[in-house]
Every structure is written in structure tokens, then in C-alpha cells.
Amino acid sequence: MTDTLMAARLLAAAPGRLGGIWLRGAGPEREAALALLMAAFEGRAVRRVPVHIDEERLCGGLDVAASLAAGHRIEQTGLLQEAAGGLLVVPMAERLPALVAGRIAQAMDAGAGFALVLLDDGGEDEMPPVALTERVAFWCEGVNARNDTEAENLRLSRAKSRDLIGTGGARSLDALGTNGAGEVVASLANLSLALGVDSARALLFAQTATRLHAQWHSRDATDEDLAFAARTVLGPRATRIPQQADDAQPPPPEAEDEPPPGDAESEQEQHDPDALDDLILAAALASIPRDVLARIGEGRSARRASGAGGAGRKRASQLRGRPLGSRPGLPRGGARLALIDTLRAAVPWQEIRRQQEAADAPKRLRIRKGDLRIRRFEERAEALTIFAVDASGSSALARLAEAKGAVELMLAQSYVKRAQVALIAFRGTGAELLLPPTRSLTRAKKVLGELPGGGGTPLALGLAAASELAETQAARGRTPFVALLTDGKGNIDRQGQPGRAQAGADALAAARRFAAAGTQGVVIDISARPQPEAAAIAAAMRARYLALPRADARGVEQAVSALQFGKTA
Amino acid sequence: MAFPFSAIVGQDEMKRALLISAVDPRIGGVMVFGDRGTGKSTAARALSALLPPMVAIAGCRYNCAPDEADRCPDQCGARKTAKVPVPFVDLPLGATEDRVLGALDLERALGRGEKAFEPGLLARAHRGYLYIDEINLLEDHLVDLLLDVAQSGENLVEREGLSVRHPAKFVLIGSGNPEEGELRPQLLDRFGLSVEVKTPQDIEQRIEIMRRCDAQERDAAAFAADWAEADAKIVKRIAKGKKALPKVAMPDETLQDAASLCIAVGADGLRGELTLMRAARAYAALEGAKSAERKHLRAIAPMALRHRLRRDVLDETGSTARIDRALTELFG
Numbered sequence: 001m002t003d004t005l006m007a008a009r010l011l012a013a014a015p016g017r018l019g020g021i022w023l024r025g026a027g028p029e030r031e032a033a034l035a036l037l038m039a040a041f042e043g044r045a046v047r048r049v050p051v052h053i054d055e056e057r058l059c060g061g062l063d064v065a066a067s068l069a070a071g072h073r074i075e076q077t078g079l080l081q082e083a084a085g086g087l088l089v090v091p092m093a094e095r096l097p098a099l100v101a102g103r104i105a106q107a108m109d110a111g112a113g114f115a116l117v118l119l120d121d122g123g124e125d126e127m128p129p130v131a132l133t134e135r136v137a138f139w140c141e142g143v144n145a146r147n148d149t150e151a152e153n154l155r156l157s158r159a160k161s162r163d164l165i166g167t168g169g170a171r172s173l174d175a176l177g178t179n180g181a182g183e184v185v186a187s188l189a190n191l192s193l194a195l196g197v198d199s200a201r202a203l204l205f206a207q208t209a210t211r212l213h214a215q216w217h218s219r220d221a222t223d224e225d226l227a228f229a230a231r232t233v234l235g236p237r238a239t240r241i242p243q244q245a246d247d248a249q250p251p252p253p254e255a256e257d258e259p260p261p262g263d264a265e266s267e268q269e270q271h272d273p274d275a276l277d278d279l280i281l282a283a284a285l286a287s288i289p290r291d292v293l294a295r296i297g298e299g300r301s302a303r304r305a306s307g308a309g310g311a312g313r314k315r316a317s318q319l320r321g322r323p324l325g326s327r328p329g330l331p332r333g334g335a336r337l338a339l340i341d342t343l344r345a346a347v348p349w350q351e352i353r354r355q356q357e358a359a360d361a362p363k364r365l366r367i368r369k370g371d372l373r374i375r376r377f378e379e380r381a382e383a384l385t386i387f388a389v390d391a392s393g394s395s396a397l398a399r400l401a402e403a404k405g406a407v408e409l410m411l412a413q414s415y416v417k418r419a420q421v422a423l424i425a426f427r428g429t430g431a432e433l434l435l436p437p438t439r440s441l442t443r444a445k446k447v448l449g450e451l452p453g454g455g456g457t458p459l460a461l462g463l464a465a466a467s468e469l470a471e472t473q474a475a476r477g478r479t480p481f482v483a484l485l486t487d488g489k490g491n492i493d494r495q496g497q498p499g500r501a502q503a504g505a506d507a508l509a510a511a512r513r514f515a516a517a518g519t520q521g522v523v524i525d526i527s528a529r530p531q532p533e534a535a536a537i538a539a540a541m542r543a544r545y546l547a548l549p550r551a552d553a554r555g556v557e558q559a560v561s562a563l564q565f566g567k568t569a
Numbered sequence: 570m571a572f573p574f575s576a577i578v579g580q581d582e583m584k585r586a587l588l589i590s591a592v593d594p595r596i597g598g599v600m601v602f603g604d605r606g607t608g609k610s611t612a613a614r615a616l617s618a619l620l621p622p623m624v625a626i627a628g629c630r631y632n633c634a635p636d637e638a639d640r641c642p643d644q645c646g647a648r649k650t651a652k653v654p655v656p657f658v659d660l661p662l663g664a665t666e667d668r669v670l671g672a673l674d675l676e677r678a679l680g681r682g683e684k685a686f687e688p689g690l691l692a693r694a695h696r697g698y699l700y701i702d703e704i705n706l707l708e709d710h711l712v713d714l715l716l717d718v719a720q721s722g723e724n725l726v727e728r729e730g731l732s733v734r735h736p737a738k739f740v741l742i743g744s745g746n747p748e749e750g751e752l753r754p755q756l757l758d759r760f761g762l763s764v765e766v767k768t769p770q771d772i773e774q775r776i777e778i779m780r781r782c783d784a785q786e787r788d789a790a791a792f793a794a795d796w797a798e799a800d801a802k803i804v805k806r807i808a809k810g811k812k813a814l815p816k817v818a819m820p821d822e823t824l825q826d827a828a829s830l831c832i833a834v835g836a837d838g839l840r841g842e843l844t845l846m847r848a849a850r851a852y853a854a855l856e857g858a859k860s861a862e863r864k865h866l867r868a869i870a871p872m873a874l875r876h877r878l879r880r881d882v883l884d885e886t887g888s889t890a891r892i893d894r895a896l897t898e899l900f901g
Contacts, residue, residue: 017786098662098706099662101662102661102662102702102703103661103662106659106661106662109610109659110659130605131605131662131703134605134606185776185779185780186772186776188779189772189775189776189779190772192775193770193772193775198604198606198607198767198768199604199605199606199607199768200606200607200608200768200778200782201605201606202606203768203775203778203779204778204779204782204783207779207782207783336665336667339673440747442747443747
């Protein structure tokens, strides 16, 4: 029995208290967990939420078309009501719009009583909306890469799934004893502090999971049960790695109030005698996904949704902006009915429609679905400035510092321009998205606090990363603008290998691909003696070239603003 | 069933801010900064559940109090009164302007050709609380609109040929995590108070959170009964504070303190001073004091000023630290 399956089974036993499960990645294990849940919820409502569901379908409300046809109010039930007491499955949860996620979260807070299953096929940079992941207890892997034969065995038949559930579904939580509650609670509190898990929800989920796991095995809570909760609930949420006793790294800033969990003796002096078991901590640590681990290691917080699953994304332009007249359509998904235009469309047909009806039909306006008009507005796409910064070599620190300053200056006024800012740094043998598109100055400051510099110049990779980000963001309705800060002298090629000639050719090729995508941009050279290479790159990118010797953060920000927004700041 | 207000572990500043806003709703809304799962909405919900039921016209869609029934768009004045719970409206993310303000009743307009107004969430929140989670993700024009209504206490709808005016007095509680998008400073400034919440970093408190939530989940009724006495004390405190509020003196020294504090921290605009004064008075009333003194001002200064400081991109010091520094420099 793997953790994922165990989690699914416990969820089936107490959906109301555990909220749901987040299954990361597609694989046999995910299929098995789903099959198990489906079997457990047999006879109860099971609903899937398509990513592009509209609000009416989700929450219910007036069915406009049916109401008009009938001449009286017809309500439709929403998916959220239908799923009550059952299972709500969200495929492709990483693409779920914040609006839909918000509604689901609200229903869960109000006690909708469904178990939420988030199926996440996203990579490292995309994740389901935090509003939902926060409200599900278990964060589990859907791919089990450790053992293929085991995975093979997990292809369960429905009947077998039901056997696995056993009597667990029927057991009620009221039967839970309070045995050993004190120690369990203390251990969990300690562990959550050590891992930097600050949400009280996670804490309560862990508590319930421990209890249920113990109850499943018909015993008082043991370390094994705690370890299970550590692996499935607390570990994956970790935002810091507990200090080991022999670790040379400087302690994290929160060190004063954080117990040094690797160091068992001082731990015991401070808190409960057997509060934090090394075994449990080890279980939690082993469960931290690799990408989260990498980020914590770099001093950044656990991965966050880029744009919270589309919070800042451009929505249908039926909501705001400059009025553009109306078009046929149904007033749903936030679109507003253009009443006058609807009536205007219906008027010519009144006589004909009246004749089609019985003679004693009531006197009323005869409006058909096809008459409905909705309002349209023109909305200006949100701007996004992508700084791609050459962080290599000796000038790295100065260039990075100025780029960082420019990012912060731009963000400080981003609410005026409704603009977002992202930052990519390239050095050594790769490019890295240090600051995903954001409007938050607080976040930028946190992420850009310590920027690494030095090493070779993988210009081609940096440019490719910038183009890629620009294209994915353009697909989301933003207007990207790339500001490339470099001296144009690449010496690491596309494959990450050193070699000036190949690196130069690759950089030019990347620049031409950039030009082909039609992205706007500028190349800024802030070195003291600008050389022709940067200008050549700019020409290939079909971007402006600016030599700004010894420019500071403000200079860079003004130059970029002037080119991007067409005015000097 | 809401969590008992007095059973919330820690979060003293948020609880204090909510109580102050309950004593004097004119202070304006409360903005709560903090990560998810820190008990923000639990506290707001708990407070509205704690307050004694209010008298309203029975079945009125605008929650009219008997003495304001003559202004009701539905002319509900002739009807009987009833005791209703203090409303708590949770504004969903992505709510449309129509849902919030109210709009033309489509069903009646299209089916029967009547021009009728369907009240929105603002009408439902009248005399209670409007809670907006992740207010920083709400569209700016909606936030503008909400703050406008919250301040004027009246919702004026002039659209689609409708002209409706109805009272909408509510305490706005916004919450958000500044790391996920910031609120424009102009909007922040219009919140009366702001607090920062964090899950306690103390092991005993965390254990206590788990114990209490567990007890509540096991038997909500018994848990509520356990805390009923403590809750009743708070209700009494609020009622006393409300009654005492007009009589609390505001000595010149306190006003002077407020002004010099605002200058010292560089708070923009007059709202800082006004909020300091009102909040100090409400806090003094809540504490049963006869006049608002320096200690009251001190206690509420961070929450009244924190969000009004001009942001300096290059200064890393947090707002709270800047206020604390100014307090120590001025008043020792």
C-alpha cells in the first residue's frame, strides 16, 4: 500500500475533515488512487469540473434561455451543489482560473462536503491555484517512479479497490479515541515549525490524517502514523529544511523561534521530551518534492503559482474596458446582457411570433434565445516587461544590481501602468527564471535579495528562455517586452558547452528566432566601453540597441519605460 | 457553526482591530495581511456570529432597521420587525459589478416587462460585515466601488435605466497576501485599520490551536457552550464600549501626540490623524477608560498607520518597525 493510495483511502473515510487530495503528475499510481476513490464514492455524486466551466454551471442560478422560453423563472443547479457529499474531480487543475478556484474554495469553507481531487499535469512552473491546494490535506505524487512492478500491481479492478477500502468508509470519525492525543499534537506542532509550515489548516489536516491512519490500523497513534502525516501532509508543504547539527550553513532568519530539529538534545530541553522524532522528520524530508527542495536550498520559498493560476491573466473582454457595442450571445460567464440591443433584435419579430402561438397566449414580449445580445468592451492587454540579464563574468554584480533596481522601480509604479515584471538571469551553463511575472514589489524584493553572479555567458540560452517566456505570456493575453542586458559576448553555446564561435552563432540564431516571433524588445549594454557584438544581437532580434555606459537602475528603468510605454517616466 | 471568537488562539492584534471596528464602525474597514490558513476569515466570521441579533424589518431585502425603513426602496416600513443575525457576506473572488451593486431583475424585466431592482451583496451586507478574501486579486474598479460605498454608507445605482438608493452600512474586512499582488496605496489608505497576522511561531500555541479545533469538530455544541461565557463577556464589553463611546474625552495632549506621530512617520494625508483619533477613542471605550490617553494611542498606532506610510523602494525597513521606532523616539 503506497502513501498515495493510503491517502485516498483515508480521504474516502473522512472527506469533510480532509478536504481532498492533490495528485501531482499523471501515472499508474494516480489512476489507482482515482479508481479507489471512485469505488469508495460509488452511489454518491461524482462530478468533473472542466477547466473552462462558467459560473452559472458551477454555482447554479438563473437559466436565461430556458426561463425565456418558458416565460417563468427556471433555475439550474450548479455543479458544486450537485457534488455535495460526493467527489469533485478537477482534471488539469493547474489551468483552473482563479475565479473558478475561488468559488470552489468558498463552497468548501461553507461545508459543501465533497472531497476535492486535483489532478495536476503541470510542470514545475505551473501549479493548481493555492486557494485549493491549501484546502486539501494530502499532497501526493501521482507518478511512482520508485518501483515499476509495484506500479504495475496497482492497476486495480473496481472490485479490488472496494476490498482495499474495506470497512474504512463506514467507520465514522466520532469513534476516534483521544488516546495519545497530547504527544501526537506536540510532535506535529514541532514538525510544522521545523518545516516552516505556517498554515493552521495544514496542522489540523496532519492531526486528522495521523488519527485516521492509526485508527485504520486499529491502534493508538504511533510514530508510523505520524510519519505518514509527515510524508503526505506536512513534508510537501515545507518552506524550509530543518538545520542538521553538522550543517555549516548559516541558520535561516527565523532561527530564534525555530527549534533546531536535527539537534535532538537541545530540542528535548526546549520542548516536549519526545516531541520531534528523527524518524518522522526524516520521513517528512524524504517526501519534499525535488523541485521544492531545490528552491528552498536556494533560499527561495516553495514554489508558488505563477500568477496564481491566472489571477492576473486577461479575462474575456466582456467585463471592462472601452464599450465596443454588442454581439449575439448568452449573458453568462460574467458577460452582461445588452438590454436595449436585445429588445431591438426582438421587436421586428413580435407579430410573427404572436401569430405562431395560440390565440389565448398571454400578452408579453416574445424574446427568443437568438435575440439575446451581450455587451463587449475593448480591453487593453496587460503589459509585461521581461528583464533578461547577463549575470556572467566580472561585470555581473553591477549589471545585476542595476537590473534589480530597475525591476523594483518599475514595480513601484506598476499599479499605475497595470504592468507586470519578470526577471531571467543567465550565467554559467544555463538561464533561470528568477522572478516569474509579478506585480508584487514585496515578492520581487524577497526573490531578488541575493542574486548569484559569475561564470560563463550562455547568451543563446538566455535569449531562448526570454523568448519562450514572452511567447507563453503572449498566449495568456499579455503584451511582453524583453529588455536584454548584456555586452553581447556569449561564450557558452546552446548545449552548455564553452566555445566562443559556436556560442556566437547560437546567440544570433536565437536572436533571429526571437525576431520571427515578433516580440518587442531592446538590448541594453551598460558596460563602460560598448562593443559591436551587442548591436549585432539587437539587429538580429529586430530590437532597439541602447549603449548606456555606466547607467544606473533609474537610467535603465527610464530607457525601458520610454521604449515600452512610449513616454519618458 | 462559527468558531467561538474567544476561543481563537493568539491573533491579538486582529481581534483587537475587529473589536474596535465593532465599537465604532465609522473607523472604516479592516485590512488583514497574512498568509493562508492563519485564521483571518475564522476571526471575522466569529465576530459577526458573536454579535447579538439585530432588529430589522421582517423579510426586507435591504436589512432595514425600523428607523430607516422610510428610505427603503421596497417601502418596507409597514411590515413587522424581527430579530435577525448580523449579516456576514463573503464576497466571492470574481464577483461581477451586478452581483455586488445589484442590477435590473432580468426575470421580471424580460418575462413581465417590469422595471425592478434586484439588490446585490451590498444590500445583504447592510448593518453587518462584508468579507473579501484576497482583495488584492479583486479588480481595481470593484475595490474602488466597495470602498466608496463603505465610506458613504449608501449604495447609489444609476444604470440600465434604474435609479435606486439604499443604505449600505457595513464593516469591510479585506484580506490578502501582499506577495501575490499588491493593493494600490490609494485604496489601502482608505481602510481604517490594518493588521498583519501570522500563525503563532510558538509550539504551545500551535498545540492549543489543534486541541481547540479538534474539540470543536468533535462536538461543536459542547465546545460553543464551553466558550459561551467568555464570548458573552466580549459582547458585554462591546455593548459597554458602544454606549461609552460618545462620552470618552479626547484631551488636547492626545491629539497633539497623534499629530506629531503622523509627522514623524510621514503618513500621507489627514486620514492617518483622524483614524488615530477615532481608534484611540474606541479603544479607550472598549477598555472602560474615561478619556483616550497616550497608552491607548500607542496600542492602536501600528494598526492605524501601518498601511499609510509612503513606501520607499530603497528602504528595507518594514512599516511596523518604522512606527515602533517613531513611538519610542517620541514617547519613550
